[in-house]
Every structure is written in C-alpha cells, then in structure tokens.
Amino acid sequence: MSTSVTGIPQGTRAQLGVKTLRTDRWWLQPLVTFLALLAFVIYATWRAFENEYYFSEPLISPLYSPCLSTSCPEGATLFGWTPFGDWYLGGLAISPALFILIFPLGFRMTCYYYRKAYYRAFWQSPPACAVAEPHRKYTGETRFPLIIQNSHRYFFYMGLIFNVILTYDAIIAFRNAQGEWGHVSIGTLILVANATFLWLYSLSCHSCRNTFGGRLKHFSQHPVRYWMWSKISILNHSHMRYAWISLIIVAGTDFYVREVAAGAIPNLYLF
Amino acid sequence: MSYMAKFRLWRGDNGSGELTDYDVEVNEGEVVLDVLHRIQATQANDLAIRWNCKAGKCGSCSAEVNGRPRLMCLTRMNTFEEDEVVTVTPLRTFPVIRDLVTDVSFNYEKAREVPAFSPPEGLEPGDYRMQQVDVQRSQEFRKCIECFLCQNTCHAIRDHEENEKAFAGPRVLMRVAELDMHPLDTKDRREIAQDELGLGYCNITKCCTEVCPEHIQITDNALIPMKERVVDKKYDPITWLGSKIRTRSSSK
Amino acid sequence: MPTPERFSYDVVVIGAGGAGLRAAIAVREAGKSVAVLSKSLFGKAHTVMAEGGIAASMANVNPNDGWKVHFCDTMRGGKFLNHYRMAELHAQEAPQRVWELESWGALFDRTKDGKISQRNFGGHEYPRLAHVGDRTGLEMIRTLQQRVVALQQQDKAEFGDYEARIKVFAECSASDIFMSGDGDSRTVSGVLAYWRPSGQFITFDTSAVVIATGGIGKSFKVTSNSWEYTGDGHALAMLAGGSLVNMEFVQFHPTGMVWPPSVKGILVTESVRGDGGVLTNSEGRRFMFDYIPEVFKDKYATTEEEADRWYTDPDNNKRPPELLPRDEVARAINAEVKAGRGSPHGGVFLDVSKRLPADVIKAKLPSMWHQFKELADVDITLEPMEVGPTCHYVMGGVEVDPDTEAVAGVNGVFCAGEAAGGLHGSNRLGGNSLSDLLVFGKRAGDAAADFVEGRTPGAAPEAEIDAAVERWLAPFDVPAGENPYTIQHDLQQVMNDLVGIIRTESEMEEALRQIDALKERARHIKVEGGREYNPGWHMAIDLQKQLIVSECIARSALTRQESRGGHTRDDFPGMDPEWRKVNLICRLDGDSVKVTRQALPLMHEELASLFDTGELSKYMTREELTALGREVAQA
DSSP states (O other), X not given: OOOOTTTSOOOOBOOOOSSOOOOSOTTHHHHHHHHHHHHHHHHHHHHHHHOOSOEETXXXXXXXXXXXXXXXXXXXXBTTBOTTOOOEETTEEOOTHHHXXXXXXXXXXXXXXXXXXXXXXXXXXXXXXXXXOSOSOOOTTSSTTGGGGGGHHHHHHHHHHHHHXXXXXXXXXXXXXXXXXXXXXXXXXXXXXXXXXXXXXXXXXXXXXXXXXXXXXXXXXXXXXXXXXXXXXXXXXXXXXXXXXXXXXXXXXXXXXXXXXXXXXXXXXOX | OOEEEEEEEEEEXXXXXXXXXXXXXXOTTOBHHHHHHHHHXXXXXXXXXXXXXXXXXXXXXXXXXXXXXXEGGGOBGGGSOTTOEEEEEOOSSSBEEETTEEOXXXXXXXXXXXXXXXXXXXXXXXXXXXXXXXXXXHHHHTTOOOOOHHHHHOHHHHSOGGGGTTOOOHHHHHHHHHHHXXXXXXXXXXXXXXXXXXXXXXXXXOHHHHHOTTOOOIIIIIIHHHHHHHIIIIIOHHHHHHHHHHHHHHTO | OOOOEEEEOSEEEEOOSHHHHHXXXXXXXXXXXXXXXXXXSTTOSGGGGOOSOEEOOXXXXXXXXXXXXXXXXHHHHTTTOSOHHHHHHHHHHHHHHHHHHHHTTOOOOBOTTSSBOEEOOTTOSSOOEEOSTTOHHHHHHHHHHHHHHHHHHHHHHHHSOTTSSEEEEETEEEEEEEEESSGGGOEEEEEEEEETTTOOEEEEEOSOEEEOOOOOGGGSSSBSOOTTOSOHHHHHHHHTTOOEEOTTOEEEEEEEEOSSGGGTTOBOOTHHHHTTOEEEOTTOOOGGGGGOOGGGTTTBOSSHHHHHHHTTOTTTSOBOGXXXXXXXXXXXXXXXXXXXXXXXXXXEEEEOTTTSOHHHHHHHSHHHHHHIIIIIOOOTTTSOEEEEEXXXXXXXXXXXXXXXXXXXXXXXXEEOGGGBOSTTTTSOOTTHHHHHHHHHHHHHHHHHHHHHTTOXXXXXXXXXXXXXXXXXXXXXXXXXXXXXXXXXXXXXHHHHHHSSSSBOHHHHHHHHHHHXXXXXHHTTBOOOSOSTTOHHHHHHHHHHHHHHHHHHHHHHHHHOOSOBXXXXXXXXXXXXXXXXXXXXXXXXXXXXXXXXXXXXXXXXXXXXXXXXXXHHHHHSOHHHHHHTTOOOOOO
C-alpha cells in the first residue's frame, strides 16, 4: 500500500529519548550469559595452553582429544596416530589442544543458539528485546566476517567426527588403569555423560535438522527422513539447554581429568 | 474488585508528543485495551487507538506496554501491581500518525516484494492434492495475524532506520519460508530472500519469536530453516553440486 | 474548504473483507480498475474472526454430499424464508470458490488422500466445512489479500505500477454514495470517503459501487462483532434509494464468552460442539435433548448414547442436539438461564475437557484454547467454558437481485456478503457465511464489471460533495453537545434489552421511541479534538448509519408477528406459514424508516422436489403446496 499524500500524515517515529521503557530486569539474562560464557572462555583458554594434566589412563580430557602431537602420551593418541609431530613457538611446545579446538569452537561459535547468546550478551545487538543497541551501524550477517556463520553445517559435520572420537574415549574408559575391561569409575560416568550431551547438542542442531529433512519440500515422499526430522525437531526445541549442559560438562570433564591427572584426587572406581 | 490505576499514555503526532498521565478505574478481568477505551470514552474522546476484534485475532492493537511490544487486548491488567504505573507508547519502529497509532505501510510495501505463490502450470482448481504433513509447516506461519510486533521489535530496523530499504523484516521473511515450504509452489525464492529481502541482516537474536502473540516459532521454524536453505543454494558447494546432479538425473 | 482529493475508478468496492476482496479480484480479473475502501488496515476485516470453516459440498469426506443436499440444509436452517435462487447458486458454486482459494495459496487441513478436509457443523447433514484448525477466516482473508498482491505484481510487471488497476485504500471509510441523472437512468456517479489517519476527504468518480461492509452487530451491547460493524453499507444503500429485506432476523450465536465482563460476547466457535463439546446446565444435565423442535425430531439423536456414537459413526447414528441450528441452541440456553439453571456468570457450561484428551483439544481447537487461556485465564482442557448467546450476524440485508447482486432499484450499486439479504432466510447455518462471501462477492464483482462495460466513470456532483463534507465536519464546530461514545453506548443498551433475543410488542415500541430520542441527540454531537485519527469523530459518522439500521431492525421486528429463526416473539411464539410468504422491506422516507410487505418468490418445482411433502407442509400454506403440485391431506 503506498502512502498517499493526504491519506497518512507524514510523521516520524515517536521520540521517547530513552533506550527502553522496560521496567523488568531485562539486563539480567544477558549479564548471566555474559559471565557464564566469559568464565568458560577463560577456563578453556588457560587449559588449552596448559599442555599438561590432560590424560590419566584411561581418561582423556575432551579438550585434548584426539591428541595428535608426538608429545601426546601413548594412551592419549588415537591408535598412536600423530600427524602433527611437535610444533614449537619461541621454544615452547604448542599444546596439542590448539590443533583441534578450532573445530568444536567453530561449531559452537557458528551455532544458531550461541550466536543469539553472544550477539546479545557480548555485542549487545540487541541486549534484550525492545532495548536499543549502542551501535550506530548494523549489517548483521550480510558481509565478512559474519557471513562466515553460513559455514555452520561444515562445523556440524566435523563435530560429528569429534563426537565419534569422544564416544570412543568414553568406551575405553570402561577399563581400569591397568587396561582391563569391565570397570566403571566416576571418570567413566563423566565421560559417558560428556559424550551423550555432545551428541544431543549436535543432533539438536539447526543445520542437522535441515540436512536430515528440513530442506525437503515433500515430507510425504520421504517417510524415513520425515521421521528423522520429526525427532530432530523435538531435540531442537531444547537446543539451548543442550548447548549449556554440554558446555558445562565439557569443562567439568576436563577439570575432573585434570585433577585426577595432577594427582589431586583419585579416580574412584565403582567396580 | 475495581481500583484506580495510573496510566501514562504517549499523546501527540508527527513525532512530537509527550507522556500524559491518567487516573482511571480498572475492573476485574480487564485488559489494557479496556482501560484505554474507558479513558477514551470518559476523559479523552479523541485518543487515537487502533483496534478491531479485541480477541487477539486481528492484530490491530499493537503497542508497547511498559516498554514491551504487546497486543493491548491480550495484556491482562492482573499482570500489573495495582500501584504500578502502566505506560503505553506507540510502536517505536513506525512513524506516528497520532497518539498510539502508527503508520505501518512499510510492512505492506515489503510484503509486495515477495513473489506470489506459483502453482504448477496446468493444475486446475479442484485437482490440488497435498498431504497434511506437507502443509503443516507452512500452516504454522499462516497463523500470523500481521500485528507487526516482530517487525517492530527487530533491532535491525528498530535501531537502524537506515536498514529499512535493505531488510524486509521477520514477518516478510517468514512469508518467504512459507512459500518455500509450500508443497505445490514452483518458484525458488532463496536468492531473493538473501539478496533483496535482507535475510542476512537477521542475527537470530529471536526477539521476533519472543513477542509473537500467536507463539509462532519464527526464528527456529522459519528464519533459520530459510537461512539453511539459502546456504544450500548459495554457500554450500556440496549441496549445490548434489542438487545439480539430481536435477539432471530426474530430468531424464 | 479545500476540495477533496479525487480519483477515478471503474468500480469502487466498499469493504475489504471476504466479499469485498473477492469482488475486487473479480473486477480486476475482468480488466477493470478497482478501488477497495477498507475501514481498517488491509487484512484486518471482520472475516478474520470466522473460525469454523467454509461450507461447500465438495464431498471429500462423505461422498453422499452434493449441492442439492447443501441447498436443502440451507433452506431448512433458514426456515424456508431464504431466497431460493440465492440458496441454489450458493450451494452450486461454493466448491469452485473454495478450490480457487487453494490455487491462490490457501492451505486447508487435508484428508488422508490429500484433498481438503471437511468438518461437521450445526445444521449441515454431512461434514462440509473446509477449514484450517479454527482460524479459517484468517486463512481466507490472507489468501484473498495475497491474491490482490499477486494481481498487483502482475500490474507492476505490465504497467510499472503496483496500483495501476487495483488499489486498496486502507483506513478509509466511505461516508456517501452519490447518484446522478433522473428517473430510470439515475446511476451512481461517485463515492465520498475520509481517510481515518488524516481526516481528509477523498472523492471517487465511478459508475459502479459494490457494497461489502458486513453487518450491524455493534448496535448491540453483547456482540461478537468489532467496532466496524455499524451497518454502513445498509445505510448507504438505503440513502441511495435501495431497500433492506427482513432486517428483523438477527442471529444470536449461542456460544459467546460470558466472563470476564470485558470479553463478554467474544465468540466460542461452533466447532467446539462439532468436535465433541457438550452443553450442560448447573445441574450437569445435557439440556439440549429437551429442546429438539418438532420440525427436527427425526434428524437429531434423542439419547446421549446415540449422540455420542455419532462422532465416530455418523452414517448410522443421528447427530447430537448440540448441533441444532444456532437459533434453537441460543433460545435453549436463554431458557435454561431464565429458569435458574445457568452457570455462575449467567451462561451455561460448554465442556470439552471431559470428552477429549488435552492434546487433541489443543490440536483441533488451538485458537479457542489460546483465547480462553489469554483472555479469561481458563484452561479448556481442564475445565468447562461458560458461554451464552451473543449478537453475531444479521440475516437480513440489502435487497439484491439473486444472480447479479444488483441492489434493487439502484443502478450501479451491487451488494454482497453479510450486508446483502436473502440467502440465509431467517437463520444462517455456520460455515455458510464464508461461502456466501466468496460466491456472491465474485458474482457482484463480475456484474459490476459488466455494468461499467462501455461506460465512462461518472462524476460526483461538486455541490453534493461540498454539502456532505460540510455536514460531516459540523460536529467539530458546535460549542458543546453530546458525547458520541455515550450515544452509542445507550443505543447498544436499547437494542440489547428491547430488541434482543426474545422480543415483545411493547418493548419494541419502547425501543422505537428511544431510538427516536437518540436520533435527536445525535443531531447535537460534539466532537473533541482535531481531524487526525480521531475515533470520536469516526464514531459520530458511524452513528448516523447505526441509528438508521437499528430503526429498521426494530420496526421490522415489530411488524413480523411470528417467531422464526433469528426472530423470536414472546407474544407470537409459533411459526406461521402465512408470514413465511412475506418479506419485510425497509425504505427510507425522509428521516424515518417505512416497512412494507412484499411476496417472497416461491421456489420452482425442481427444487421443491428435493423435499418431501411432509417437510414442506411444516412450513408452507395449503395454496403453496397445491401450487407445487403436492397432494395435501384434508386437515
């Protein structure tokens, strides 16, 4: 409908002069998100560079798995596969975590949920609904660098490979320190929980939903993919929840392995 | 059961205006729109309000109540404390006509830029066959009552008037998703969505979904799937190749 | 005084609901230019409120359905006061109109084999209502809106201008229709309207107008209708020299919300009953079994067991009496409440919570669940609803030619939808209004396009434009006067209390006296503020039309001395076959309304043959039956 000269008086927007008229605690959620993500980033950065205490037979930290450097302990490598050798920077060995973390990090950075979370909490774009953002210009994800967010599905594919590896890590954790099968420790349970929630987080992903069925026009002609899409859609409702739970468990798992590896606590065996 | 409430309404036109205070009676079970009607009938005959059905079905009475974009007919008074000041202002993203009424023609102009439904050539009315599972995704989007609260709340235009040319807003992009998922539509709107309607401006911060009075999952079910479909077409070499091969083999 | 902005169109459609948009599409598809005047924003028309569905005998669910069955149901529902030809055209053309919506992008709910699903509804023998959950009206208005946009896109491609041949004037109300010429050649020459946002007047030069303004419900206090329903088109047609037919028939929908007070009147869709909801009184009794009228005795279940079986096996059981035509259910609820067996807030209980699982309720009745949750804080999956009658629809309306919808006696004015009378007789079946809008909207649009073929658009007479503008602006200039809100409120109270669901002679005489007084008060309205988006002023203009139409309703209701469909006389409780032959026609005579009687055309034998003699004799006189060649036993 075009604006008629006489039909609609030409006006401007209501000038209220304040950022928002919201009276509720709209700042609480972005603040909590900000603090929680920041805490994880600081912890993960420290741990990734620490290059120590990430393996204690049979437990390996998810931040260091797969361990692909020559310096990795024998049991921490994937069948002894060390394609990277050892890299040094200024005389210091580069932590093996740094070769691999780009993938889970990239998966989470480009994740549709985390994007919402950090655009709001860190970039304040917007801090909350109907609260003005501080920036003068906004181009969203239309251009570099944010157009790279469109690569999310590739990180999702890579993430699946990591999930397989971390599941393998959880399976081999059903051994004792002597390598005998059929034992379960607190560490086993933690690694299993870690793998489980990583799977839930990956499978509830929006790109996954598109890949397995979402992109179809006719569900009726693809009953199996429709079935998968329906199940993924149910998971997708809780994508945010899985994003947080898996993030916390990853950090927790690493911390547990670290404490065990550092000898601060024993890895208690249930049987 | 009734009490006197304090209301603060934005009154004015053409952008110049101010908040004006009213003391007004509120009765049990009332919504904000009822109270505004009482102010209109008894204290300010010329108070401009846009409304129609008063049942949450037409999407006319959109405004901002205590800073939150809402339908006034669905904002029950018992959600406020009795001594709370209720501030009602016009939608912030659209030019004010007068008082609480804004000029929403932006949304209609943008809607016109979405190429219409294109059924297959030669399919006669009456011969359409569609399965329920194939229509249900688009049906969710067709629940939209065009209250334009999502359009109003999306920061891409709310905070950046200059983006109005490049960005069509969630309601319009959801319409694109609706047609893209329509089982009998034959047109590909993915490039239009990205290049002309500005899907890339959406940073999925989900305020459209948060304010939708119909509880449509705009972000998760329309905008993100649409972004993924755009990736299929424009940014994913593998899917792109796959679709080329499939088109060739199915055209044999 | 500045001269109003001026446009010229082949056809001007007043109203942008289902009928108006369908008419405009027809005009544009015939290659003519058309302006659509919409009192609200584009796509907000009252049609969005329709919930249940569109009645059309597509026979997708029950293959026994067909237009003849639909025709018979419509006649029965209207107690044979319908114009048979309209009922015939409506039943025949409805399926095509629904299928057409689908080809414009509508997404109805589907059957297993991929066709449009159809649901049961009161008074319809078979599942017949094409629907989308319980938001069918929204689907319809959006589809038509998007069809208009599609046509605009075609024009943009062809002429470089979206609005080359079809333009929607949103928030633009028609205030006057101008006629020019003398005698039989007197024809429409223009329309005066005002932009609600700016308060500026605008003139349309045209030689054809389609009135599609909907109903009159805003003249009643408890109503499901929005503020727009002020009978504008009815009044405009009368002022142009047309007439209204059978305005006494006002449908009170049996189930409106009754609590809280602020939502009183808002509709609870009939699908609640079609999908298994039952009506109970304060004693827990399904009282509708006590109210099955003689004429319907053999069509409805008489025991709860049979009624319950019908939901799963409709072929071998009779339907529950909750699905009787609306007038019967509304009267029954009214009687239960009067007898002291009502719910706490003066209605009765409508319960689905005990009959369907919560997830089924939410899937089948999503917007009802939503509506009660949001507006009344009631969860209908857990507790019953409280419902009572609400003014919903007017069966009467502008008298038109059944085939072309041309307003009787006025060249160039057409009328369709709720504003037009005839199709529904004394009572409308649910679902028949949406199909009415489509069938007769298209017919009116086609006929208007035909009418203007070879004509140049008329020219609205300057002097009359100026006089009208001056008249509408007058309330700004009086120093002090009546508050329009108060007058409208008083009118609603009068109509509700004295011309409501049960009527008596003395009360209606009183109503007419009070309407006269209100007309006098309305001459002294004072409008506060300026012209920009001033609802008080808009109401002052609407009130002039409301008062004319309310007088028609009261005067016709006083004249018809029988009870039939949407007209119940306490002092004449029975249906009278002599009155069935009579249409009551309202015309303006100066400032007041005159009611005259006119014969209702008798249906031809071919249509009559669809009914058995036993049924016809419940409605018709001996002479009529004889004229139809029926053997009538001596009384």
